[in-house]
Amino acid sequence: MSFCPFTSRRGFLTAAGALAGALGTGCMARAETRADQPASGAPALDAVEPFWGVHQAGILTPQQAHCYFAAFDLVTEKVGEVESLLRTWTNAAAQLASGNPVVDLGRNPYSATPAVDSGEAQGLGAARLTLTFGFGPGLFVKDGKDRYGLAAQRPAALVDLPRFNGDQLVPEHTGGDLCIQACADDPQVAFHALRQLARQADGLAQMRWLQTGFSSSGAMGETPRNLLGFKDGTQNPVAPAPNGRKGPSRPGLSPDEVIWVGAEGPDWMRGGSYLVARRIRISLEHWDRSDVDFQEQIIGRRKASGAPLGAEGEFDPPDFDMADKDGNPVIPDTAHLRLGAAANNGGAQILRRSYSYNDGLTFIAERWPPWRQGMLYDAGLFFMAYQRDPRTGFIKIFDKMSKLDALNQFTTHIGGGIFACPGGAVEGGFIGQGLFRRA
Amino acid sequence: MSFCPFTSRRGFLTAAGALAGALGTGCMARAETRADQPASGAPALDAVEPFWGVHQAGILTPQQAHCYFAAFDLVTEKVGEVESLLRTWTNAAAQLASGNPVVDLGRNPYSATPAVDSGEAQGLGAARLTLTFGFGPGLFVKDGKDRYGLAAQRPAALVDLPRFNGDQLVPEHTGGDLCIQACADDPQVAFHALRQLARQADGLAQMRWLQTGFSSSGAMGETPRNLLGFKDGTQNPVAPAPNGRKGPSRPGLSPDEVIWVGAEGPDWMRGGSYLVARRIRISLEHWDRSDVDFQEQIIGRRKASGAPLGAEGEFDPPDFDMADKDGNPVIPDTAHLRLGAAANNGGAQILRRSYSYNDGLTFIAERWPPWRQGMLYDAGLFFMAYQRDPRTGFIKIFDKMSKLDALNQFTTHIGGGIFACPGGAVEGGFIGQGLFRRA
Numbered sequence: 059m060s061f062c063p064f065t066s067r068r069g070f071l072t073a074a075g076a077l078a079g080a081l082g083t084g085c086m087a088r089a090e091t092r093a094d095q096p097a098s099g100a101p102a103l104d105a106v107e108p109f110w111g112v113h114q115a116g117i118l119t120p121q122q123a124h125c126y127f128a129a130f131d132l133v134t135e136k137v138g139e140v141e142s143l144l145r146t147w148t149n150a151a152a153q154l155a156s157g158n159p160v161v162d163l164g165r166n167p168y169s170a171t172p173a174v175d176s177g178e179a180q181g182l183g184a185a186r187l188t189l190t191f192g193f194g195p196g197l198f199v200k201d202g203k204d205r206y207g208l209a210a211q212r213p214a215a216l217v218d219l220p221r222f223n224g225d226q227l228v229p230e231h232t233g234g235d236l237c238i239q240a241c242a243d244d245p246q247v248a249f250h251a252l253r254q255l256a257r258q259a260d261g262l263a264q265m266r267w268l269q270t271g272f273s274s275s276g277a278m279g280e281t282p283r284n285l286l287g288f289k290d291g292t293q294n295p296v297a298p299a300p301n302g303r304k305g306p307s308r309p310g311l312s313p314d315e316v317i318w319v320g321a322e323g324p325d326w327m328r329g330g331s332y333l334v335a336r337r338i339r340i341s342l343e344h345w346d347r348s349d350v351d352f353q354e355q356i357i358g359r360r361k362a363s364g365a366p367l368g369a370e371g372e373f374d375p376p377d378f379d380m381a382d383k384d385g386n387p388v389i390p391d392t393a394h395l396r397l398g399a400a401a402n403n404g405g406a407q408i409l410r411r412s413y414s415y416n417d418g419l420t421f422i423a424e425r426w427p428p429w430r431q432g433m434l435y436d437a438g439l440f441f442m443a444y445q446r447d448p449r450t451g452f453i454k455i456f457d458k459m460s461k462l463d464a465l466n467q468f469t470t471h472i473g474g475g476i477f478a479c480p481g482g483a484v485e486g487g488f489i490g491q492g493l494f495r496r497a
Numbered sequence: 498m499s500f501c502p503f504t505s506r507r508g509f510l511t512a513a514g515a516l517a518g519a520l521g522t523g524c525m526a527r528a529e530t531r532a533d534q535p536a537s538g539a540p541a542l543d544a545v546e547p548f549w550g551v552h553q554a555g556i557l558t559p560q561q562a563h564c565y566f567a568a569f570d571l572v573t574e575k576v577g578e579v580e581s582l583l584r585t586w587t588n589a590a591a592q593l594a595s596g597n598p599v600v601d602l603g604r605n606p607y608s609a610t611p612a613v614d615s616g617e618a619q620g621l622g623a624a625r626l627t628l629t630f631g632f633g634p635g636l637f638v639k640d641g642k643d644r645y646g647l648a649a650q651r652p653a654a655l656v657d658l659p660r661f662n663g664d665q666l667v668p669e670h671t672g673g674d675l676c677i678q679a680c681a682d683d684p685q686v687a688f689h690a691l692r693q694l695a696r697q698a699d700g701l702a703q704m705r706w707l708q709t710g711f712s713s714s715g716a717m718g719e720t721p722r723n724l725l726g727f728k729d730g731t732q733n734p735v736a737p738a739p740n741g742r743k744g745p746s747r748p749g750l751s752p753d754e755v756i757w758v759g760a761e762g763p764d765w766m767r768g769g770s771y772l773v774a775r776r777i778r779i780s781l782e783h784w785d786r787s788d789v790d791f792q793e794q795i796i797g798r799r800k801a802s803g804a805p806l807g808a809e810g811e812f813d814p815p816d817f818d819m820a821d822k823d824g825n826p827v828i829p830d831t832a833h834l835r836l837g838a839a840a841n842n843g844g845a846q847i848l849r850r851s852y853s854y855n856d857g858l859t860f861i862a863e864r865w866p867p868w869r870q871g872m873l874y875d876a877g878l879f880f881m882a883y884q885r886d887p888r889t890g891f892i893k894i895f896d897k898m899s900k901l902d903a904l905n906q907f908t909t910h911i912g913g914g915i916f917a918c919p920g921g922a923v924e925g926g927f928i929g930q931g932l933f934r935r936a
Contacts, residue, residue, distance in 0.1 A: 126855075171788045176781075177726030177800055181719055230858070230872070246713035246722075249855055249876075257785055265872065268857040274685035280620055283685075287616030342615075346696055349610045361616055416565075416688055417856055418707040419669075433669070433704065437688075 103244055104183035109155040111482040112329050114489065116188030117411070117444050118296065118313055121282075122241040125271040125413045126248045127335065127440065128256065129234025129475055130263040132197065137206035140197070141494040143262050147191065147238075147255050148488035154251040157184035163257055173257060179250035187242040187251055191489045192333050192477025196235035211493055213324055215332055215447045216478045222460040224471065231337050231473025234266045239333070239442070245270070267473065269337060271413025271440040281364060281372065284439055285340055285414050286468075288357050289364035292372055293399065295407040316407045317444050319481075326492030329481025331444040334408075334452040337415070337473035340438035344426055345468050356464040358395030366395060378402065392464040398455055408443040408451045415440045425467075438469065448476060542683055543622035548594040550921040551768050553928065555627030556848070556883050557752055560721075560730075561680040564710040564852045565687045566774065566879065567695065568673025568914055569702040571636065576645035579636070580933040582701050586630065586677075586694050587927035593690040596623035602696055612696060618689035624681040626690055630928045631772050631916025635674035650932055652763050654771055654886045655917045661899040663910065670776050670912025673705045678772070678881070684709070706912065708776060710852025710879040720803060720811065723878055724779055724853050725907075727796050728803035731811055732838065734846040755846045756883050758920075765931030768920030770883040773847075773891040776854070776912035779877035783865055784907050795903040797834030805834060817841065831903040837894055847882040847890045854879045864906075877908065887915060 107115050132140060150160045159175035198204070198212035238255055242248040249270075256265050275282040284290040295311045314320060319327045345353070350361055358376065359366055366376035368388040378396055380388040389396050400407050420436035423429070445451030460466065480490045546554050571579060589599045598614035637643070637651035677694055681687040688709075695704055714721040723729040734750045753759060758766045784792070789800055797815065798805055805815035807827040817835055819827040828835050839846050859875035862868070884890030899905070919929045 169786070169788050173785065174789060176785055177789075178722045178724055180722065180726075180801065182713055244713050245711045245855075246853065249724075253781065253785070265858060267872070268855075268874075270855055270857065272684045274621055274683050283617045283619065285617055285688075287619075342692065346612065346615055346692070347608070349608050350613060350616075362619065414685065416684075416707075416709055418709065419704060433706070435707075 103185040103247075104157065105186045105243075106156055106184040107186045107188050109152045109189070110485050113318060114188075114190050114330070114479055114482045115155070116190035116239055116241050117317065117331055117409070117479070119186070119188050119241070121273055121275075121291075121411055122186050122188070122248075123243045123273055123275075124241065124245040124248050125269075125273070125440070126240045126245075126252045127269045127271070127442070128238050128240075128252055129194070129266045129268075130236040130238075130256075130259060131266045132205075132235040132263050134262045135205060137208070137494070139262050140206055143259055144191070144490050144494075145488040146258050147189075148483055150254060150258060151189040151191075151251070151489075152485075154254065155184060155187050155189060157187075160254045163254060176250065176253060176257075179247050182244055182247050182250075185242040185244040185247040187240070187247055189251055189255070190239040190241075190333075190479060192237040192239070192479040193490065193493075194234045194236065194475055194477050196233070200235065208493065211324060211326070213327055213478055215319075215327075215449060216476065217449060217453070219334070219448075219474075219476050220453065220457070222456060222471065224460055224466055226470050226472050227474065228472055231267050231269070233475050234477075236263060237333070237335075237475065237477045245272070269335075269415060269440050269473075270417075271415045273413050284412070285342060285416075285437060286345060286353070286357070288353075288359060288361055289372060290412060290439070291410045292359075292364055293395075294410055295400065296409060311407065313409075315446070317409050317446060319446055322447075326480055326490065326495075327478060330479050331409075331446065332448045332451070333477045333479055334441075334443050334445070334448055335474040335477070336441040336471050338439045338441050339436060339470045339472050341422075341424070341426075341468050341470075342435045342437060344424070355390055356392075356394060356468075358389045358393030367393075390464070392462055394459075394463050394465045397459045397463050403455050403458070406450055406454045408445045408455065410441070410443050412439050412441045412443075414438070441474075444479070542624045542686075543596065544625045544682075545595055545623040546625050546627050548591045548628075549924050552757060553627075553629050553769070553918055553921045554594070555629035555678055555680050556756065556770055556850070556918070558625070558627050558680070560712055560714075560850060561625050561627070561687075562682045562712055562714075563680065563684040563687050564708075564712070564879070565679045565684075565691045566708045566710070566881070567677050567679075567691055568633070568705045568707075569675040569677075569695075569698060570705045571644075571674040571702050573701045574644060576647070576933070578701050579645060582698055583630070583929050583933075584927040585697050586628075587922055589693060589697060590628040590630075590690070590928075591924075593693065594623060594626050594628060596626075599693045602693060615689065615692055615696075618686050621683055621686050621689075624683040624686040626679070626681040626686055628690055628694070629678040629680075629772075629918060631676040631678070631918040632929065632932075633673045633675065633914055633916050635672070639674065647932065650763060650765070652766055652917055654758075654766075654888060655915065656888060656892070658773070658887075658913075658915050659892065659896070661895060661910065663899055663905055665909050665911050666913065667911055670706050670708070672914050673916075675702060676772070676774075676914065676916045684711070708774075708854060708879050708912075709856075710854045712852050723851070724781060724855075724876060725784060725792070725796070727792075727798060727800055728811060729851060729878070730849050731798075731803055732834075733849055734839065750846065752848075754885070756848050756885060758885055761886075765919055765929065765934075766917060769918050770848075770885065771887045771890070772916045772918055773880075773882050773884070773887055774913040774916070775880040775910050777878045777880050778875060778909045778911050780861075780863070780865075780907050780909075781874045781876060783863070794829050795831075795833060795907075797828045797832030806832075829903070831901055833898075833902050833904045836898045836902050842894050842897070845889055845893045847884045847894065849880070849882050851878050851880045851882075853877070880913075883918070 107119055153160055163173040195218055198208050240248040240252040273282045281289040281292050295316050296313050317331050319330050364372035368377055368380045382388055416437040419433040422434040423431045443452050483489050546558055592599055602612040634657055637647050679687040679691040712721045720728040720731050734755050756770050758769050803811035807816055807819045821827055855876040858872040861873040862870045882891050922928050
């Protein structure tokens, strides 16, 4: 049986679109019956993000509601197989992003029948799926070995992340030679895509870790809140702000300044960006026992409005020089906002694209009274930041924060990685092609 | 500081509703710009499910897109504190389900300030949140002890689940004295609600395990697909079918026959239902290496359409007597569909309300060639079934399936529990009140 058992998802979507059109004049009636329709069934789920382009999608793309992030260890020893995998992944990603199943995955070593799409996304639409690929240090040098003859191509900016103060990284959530960030407005669409790509890597690359995340923003397109209950991403430097939300009142920077690699190269990274990911567990139980005014001193913002302390609106510029009547800084010296602000880091900027995560419970020994040991939330923030150069971006900012940020008493970095995400591909090419052309 | 820092979520929602009304005449224009709006920001997220009523919400409620399920161990030794916790939980659940924050959680042993809502759901709407409470066997008898003087009230139907063939249940995902099922169309709303309730239990009940899940259905309200890629829930006995989806062609049964406890009692369970939950890991890697026609023989249905083998439409009744030209049954003897069907279980019926789950990777030793050991998906189905009596429902059906179902080669039951979910509460009362009134 060599045919694909699925009708095209696109065909389904065309029909759905026609229906939406027919319903156009009955909009209010439809709104009244919406309670019977799950949000996941909302017609917005047929929206498509373009895959081909100068930059990879999923970086400056307005942030989707769900994320699956996977890191892989390469197990092949042949550079040609790495190149071939990236070509296969690129083609499959383009199919998936347009809302189509992967008709022929090409690899099924256990059967004479070609492997086909696993099918669970049929009928769900593209849901703004983006697939973003990155290369870890291990693609270039692993355990001191240049496995693929690519060591000379390693960008200077793709450093090994230093050990930061307080790091408690565990191997099963850290590192990786390749990464895929799959984001969509539906979790099943995002995982489905990642699953097809992982299948295509069978025998070439083994998934090392996998992280799920969600980001819920309000009906008005407000800045989403993280599990601390605070708005997260207000300070993002690029305008227009992701998510179509209320932008900063000050003019934004150009993505070319902050996010995209320019002439500094290497050539194959031009138009690309560097991703730093950190799996940050938050001690929610401990946080929830603290008073809101104490939380606001730690963050440096009001919890409800997101306004910097001493200001009125979320996007008002923070006044780091403002003092209260006793001469103490209104935004404390150890506030998260102060320590992370570009103004206090020589202008260093990153594009935050983080997701909350919740992986149930895990065994934790508390660092605070009553020093309980037991099952506590394994939940927090899967922090992702894109930048033109991590040495002058995340590393510069976080080196100081890891030592001084008052929030550190509630957070523990337990995983993550650094990845070079090349520029986008034109149709017929593949992500990272420039790297292999030179090799 | 004793005031709540949050404006009412309801106030926010009223404004959002007015805006939606104003946009009514511009429906098509809005549809065209939908790509900029995440699905999580769709206005449907302000929909409210009623909390008070004869039955608890979250059982027959059309299935929401996200679920958080938590089981708790009671640590208090006083029955009055259990009763008080249930009253507190009921009141908080009613607030949360209507889209409001919990203004005063009443317990903050670490501060003179009352604990307030943790805030991350502000601006998100009620998202059809339901909170469903259940009592495990441990509320009545634990380690042979009648801790609360409630042993005589234990319903005969609340049996300890037998050990089924193939069970590999682990304590950290199994059991519990109390449970809360939190379902909503937004994951942050669901977790937020559970988090507030867990805080109120501080010192009285300790969360034992926590499971997240998702269920994605298509834009047309079709039966959702599980991670096997097959539609899941087609056989549900009750009409109208959950999710407002295409119903079965045959007449459905009444919920009173299948789901709700009637005169057989005990009185405090009248209008309630019994929940059996099972955390079922699916070996997705192995499943994905099998051919689709083989998968269809295992399930007994077509993958794309959901039609029973030998039939055309998803809701066509399966013909278990049909044979092929060689005399073999078209729906194999070991097919999942055949073994689970009411017709082959003396009419036994359950209401499936399952969610897919994906908790990343975990260390697994494969049971099949090439017998790999390593990091594989910790993903599958968080199966939940509601029924009037588990002895004639899940236990009867699954006893046979656990021995014969061809799907078992791909699935492992690794956790779960059984819970008596009392009837609903009227305003001023609380869930389970009848149990304590008699004690």
